[in-house]
Amino acid sequence: MLPATNRSVPVSNRLLAKLPRKEYQHLLTKLELTNLTFGSAVYEPGDIIRHVYFPTSGVVSLLATEGEGTNLEVGMVGREGMVGLPVFMGVKTSRNRAVVQGAGVALRMKATALRKECENGGGLPRLLRRYTHSRLTQTAQAAVCNRFHSIDARLARWLLTTRDGMEAEKFRLTQEFLSSMLGVRREGVNKAAGNLQREKLISYSRGILTILQPAKLEAIVCQCYRITKEEYDSFLPE
């Protein structure tokens, strides 16, 4: 694995990019590049979390579980965030599962190194506290959305959020996977996707989904999308 400083192409994670240049340069010496391979788990419930990940591309979903086959997405992390908050909070494990939902690349750092970097104060812990707040808001909003909104609306929200994370309008995903994210049956996903296709908002065939009319999707999506996005933007401005 190459140390992150040995790169010619500047990759960037938007959270790290908010740090003062000097601190950022220092952190790069502690970071290494790693692949986020599609479908793999960054950690499973109960695992000891040994690294934190700052994606520079790709998206990781955080799933809360309850018994066999009962999954629900409670957070999504892309270039704007970090996977492994429990480490920052001084806890070794998580009850959630973190899975790579869109392939990409991340800068990663040993858990012990992160803790050490945060001990002296400075920009990093302050940044991560704010980020934690946005994740807490995200999770609370997900709870509301999952409770009150239809599958169609939640699907639209999920697609837009994923687009923001992937910075692409086209991505791979199975209905089975989507059903875990939304916490509904696969058949329900099928129907909702059919509805959106009929309206020509998306095209979806054999695991490849393309957003055709993002503007129209934004028009029908619930407020939860906007709220979550705004909460991140307002406390972690560019």
Place this chain on the structure above:
Amino acid sequence: MLPATNRSVPVSNRLLAKLPRKEYQHLLTKLELTNLTFGSAVYEPGDIIRHVYFPTSGVVSLLATEGEGTNLEVGMVGREGMVGLPVFMGVKTSRNRAVVQGAGVALRMKATALRKECENGGGLPRLLRRYTHSRLTQTAQAAVCNRFHSIDARLARWLLTTRDGMEAEKFRLTQEFLSSMLGVRREGVNKAAGNLQREKLISYSRGILTILQPAKLEAIVCQCYRITKEEYDSFLPE
């Protein structure tokens, strides 16, 4: 308002109690006693949060909202916690509402004072980071529970959690209020409460609810209750 050190009766918040004695003594000089009056809001969505609260009795519920009349409880804070996490995370406001669900007393501290106390490192920020983790877990679990479990199960969970917070088996609450907590119609609460009464697990009449058989309630409640409780206990042991 009396300064917290001027008391004869030792009141205690279990979070603060985990601090080294010296640090605890120091913090007491910054804390003042205040009443948590039944039904009042500690803060509303968008309010600037000026104090953090460490309840020594009573319970505060955190509600996520979405439009008019759409509420959902995403967290509960009693003697074991703190109200006002956004302050700790360096953020001035919250999108949630914090309401006093069971009357009591809290030690409170100015937001600016909390920030200052956390700057130098020490036990307090470490403690609050761990507490933040337990709240994140709590919220994620609430999302799962609200998505997958029946009203009956969720009511049972809510009652047990409230009992733990209030340290009492009897409390005031209207069906209307419960409906906001659980994110269901009042009529749904009525029916679920009727079911539990028929089984003689609770008695509920005119705003006064009494848990008659906590053991039996624990037998029928979903795992979410245990999970949330354990997560707190394991990372913030006595």
Place this chain on the structure above:
DNA sequence: GCGCATATGCGCGCTAGCGCACATACGGCC
């Protein structure tokens, strides 16, 4: 004691989403 605002107790029709059971389509691997 009267009146009114607030909390309850129910019934009934309706719909979203579940559980289950199939009938396909791809897409590699051999």
Place this chain on the structure above:
DNA sequence: GGCCGTATGTGCGCTAGCGCGCATATGCGC
């Protein structure tokens, strides 16, 4: 090119929980 595992489309009965309407209780102010 045939086989098979994985991903899809779809239909059908069922149930929890919603929306709505309305018939009480209760308690407080005057």
